[in-house]
Amino acid sequence: xxxxxxxxxxxxxxxxxxxxxxxxxxxxxxxxxxxxxxxxxxxxxxxxxxxxxxxxxxxxxxxxxxxxxxxxxxxxxxxxxxxxxxx
Numbered sequence: 022x023x024x025x026x027x028x029x030x031x032x033x034x035x036x037x038x039x040x041x042x043x044x045x046x047x048x049x050x051x052x053x054x055x056x057x058x059x060x061x062x063x064x065x066x067x068x069x070x071x072x073x074x075x076x077x078x079x080x081x082x083x084x085x086x087x088x089x090x091x092x093x094x095x096x097x098x099x100x101x102x103x104x105x106x107x108x
Contacts, residue, residue: 048080 022038030038052072059072073081092100 048078051078 055072055075055078059070059075062075063070
């Protein structure tokens with residue numbers, strides 16, 4: 022980013038750029054560390070290791086941020102009642 026572009030940023034734009042830079046900068050280092058750990062452990066493993074076998078990060082699961090289907094309170098009450106055998 023040029024100095025002129027930097028000077029024209031609003032505070033909100035600067036925050037967005039900073040958050041993006043921080044997120045991907047940190048992610049790159051963690052990805053690299055995980056790859057190195059996987060490479061070091063592979064010779065001693067009886068199966069082929071994947072990097073996600075070493076450790077998982079939030080960005081590994083693309084569905085994590087999606088809203089999950091929730092049951093109504095009434096449905097949950099009925100399920101708990103059946104489990105407690107209170108029919």
